Amino acid sequence: MPATRIWLKNPLAIFTANTLDARGGLVVEHGRIHEVLGLGQSPATPCDHVFDAREHVLLPGLINTHHHFYQTLTRAWAPVVNQPLFPWLKTLYPVWARLTPERLKVATQVALAELLLSGCTTAADHHYLFPEGLEEAIDVQVESVRELGMRAMLTRGSMSLGEADGGLPPQQTVQQGEVILADSQRLIHSYHERGDGAQIQIALAPCSPFSVTREIMQASASLATELDVRLHTHLAETLDEEDFCLQRFGLRTVDYLDSVGWLGPRTWLAHGIHFNPDEIVRLGEAGTGICHCPSSNMRLASGICPTVDLSNAGAPIGLGVDGSASNDASNMILEARQALYLQRLRYGAQAITPERVLGWATRGSAQLLGRNDIGELAPGKQADLALFKLDELRFSGSHDPLSALLLCGADRADRVMVGGRWRVIDGHIDGLDLNALIANHRQAATALMAG
Numbered sequence: 001m002p003a004t005r006i007w008l009k010n011p012l013a014i015f016t017a018n019t020l021d022a023r024g025g026l027v028v029e030h031g032r033i034h035e036v037l038g039l040g041q042s043p044a045t046p047c048d049h050v051f052d053a054r055e056h057v058l059l060p061g062l063i064n065t066h067h068h069f070y071q072t073l074t075r076a077w078a079p080v081v082n083q084p085l086f087p088w089l090k091t092l093y094p095v096w097a098r099l100t101p102e103r104l105k106v107a108t109q110v111a112l113a114e115l116l117l118s119g120c121t122t123a124a125d126h127h128y129l130f131p132e133g134l135e136e137a138i139d140v141q142v143e144s145v146r147e148l149g150m151r152a153m154l155t156r157g158s159m160s161l162g163e164a165d166g167g168l169p170p171q172q173t174v175q176q177g178e179v180i181l182a183d184s185q186r187l188i189h190s191y192h193e194r195g196d197g198a199q200i201q202i203a204l205a206p207c208s209p210f211s212v213t214r215e216i217m218q219a220s221a222s223l224a225t226e227l228d229v230r231l232h233t234h235l236a237e238t239l240d241e242e243d244f245c246l247q248r249f250g251l252r253t254v255d256y257l258d259s260v261g262w263l264g265p266r267t268w269l270a271h272g273i274h275f276n277p278d279e280i281v282r283l284g285e286a287g288t289g290i291c292h293c294p295s296s297n298m299r300l301a302s303g304i305c306p307t308v309d310l311s312n313a314g315a316p317i318g319l320g321v322d323g324s325a326s327n328d329a330s331n332m333i334l335e336a337r338q339a340l341y342l343q344r345l346r347y348g349a350q351a352i353t354p355e356r357v358l359g360w361a362t363r364g365s366a367q368l369l370g371r372n373d374i375g376e377l378a379p380g381k382q383a384d385l386a387l388f389k390l391d392e393l394r395f396s397g398s399h400d401p402l403s404a405l406l407l408c409g410a411d412r413a414d415r416v417m418v419g420g421r422w423r424v425i426d427g428h429i430d431g432l433d434l435n436a437l438i439a440n441h442r443q444a445a446t447a448l449m450a451g
């Protein structure tokens with residue numbers, strides 16, 4: 001951890017995700033934010049370095065709360081470009097079943113690099129594919145996260161309900177319950193870090209109501225309580241899923257969630273679109289988090305998440321890019337822009353401000369992951385920062401710097417710091433050969449389609 005003391009001085013604009021005046025900038029020491037300075041203030045004691053931030057808009061590092069890194073290999077694939085969720089999944093499952101450790105490695109590197117360059121410092125991934133030979137998928141991901149020096153919530157996903165038993169995925173992509181639970185325990189014991197500054201965390205994440213059994217939902221909830229880790233799944237994404245739950249379980253999605261012991265503050269859900277008013281109240285009272293994935297919801301025409309109603313009811317709201325087969329980008333700052341615009345269609349322009357959306361992408365997302373050491377700029381928080389410059393053509397003529405980030409479509413951070421270390425400098429990831437990575441990734445994507 002860098003011992004130096006650095007003053008990020010007088011930023012052009014700063015968003016703290018709280019009410020602190022930080023116009024004088026931040027002092028970072030030992031990987032944490034040491035001081036937050038108001039307008040005209042200077043650090044209490046001298047700093048080793050001063051970073052002149054007068055051309056930068058400074059944000060807490062963005063936090064992505066739902067992704068499927070492996071899907072970067074199946075972006076913009078013609079057979080599913082115009083499909084909604086269920087046929088989209090059924091067409092893609094056999095392709096994804098050909099994933100190997102090498103392919104997953106390069107897919108993960110690409111997703112993480114893209115996220116990092118967009119100002120994201122912490123990423124959650126939902127990995128639920130463990131075909132033969134890929135039993136150590138999460139181990140592969142841990143290695144990539146460490147190489148890039150980011151933070152991650154890697155979820156041990158699962159599928160246990162194959163076509164033969166009335167589920168959606170083909171048999172070769174599902175695993176036995178005992179295998180899933182044993183591996184979940186192994187991963188938590190091997191990798192899950194607790195407390196402030198954790199780099200790697202593990203959560204349990206059965207994929208969706210139509211791809212896992214009731215038993216694995218219940219067992220995952222018990223194990224998560226026993227080992228104190230979080231729970232994640234897809235819920236209420238489409239009406240197809242609601243129909244499936246009604247037919248198979250005789251329950252709506254939230255009733256099903258409740259019946260398997262998941263309705264509580266340990267859980268965060270991806271999408272959360274099709275809820276009735278009573279369900280919104282119940283989710284809010286339970287403190288269950290919702291990850292809004294606007295691009296994916298628009299691409300698959302799934303619907304619009306009732307973010308403001310959920311938030312008013314008490315449910316934390318975060319943002320996620322979702323997997324790259326339904327977005328197809330892994331860009332967190334552009335995702336915030338999408339959230340701003342999609343949510344304005346539901347709640348109007350005045351209710352959905354850039355600050356509100358950036359709050360979802362930072363503090364809200366941190367809440368979903370159960371963390372209070374990241375997601376805002378305040379003394380004692382981790383020094384996870386994203387700095388954007390407004391010197392590109394797209395920003396020319398803009399006035400309010402913070403609004404310009406979203407309204408003009410910022411897509412790449414100039415600098416990104418994770419735990420006090422610069423990971424992106426002048427728009428480039430320190431120590432990464434991006435051209436070589438793209439070449440390897442293209443080759444892997446082509447090979448995956450070839451079989």
Ligand SMILES: [Zn+2]
Nearest residue numbers: 234270322323
């Ligand atoms: Zn997803």
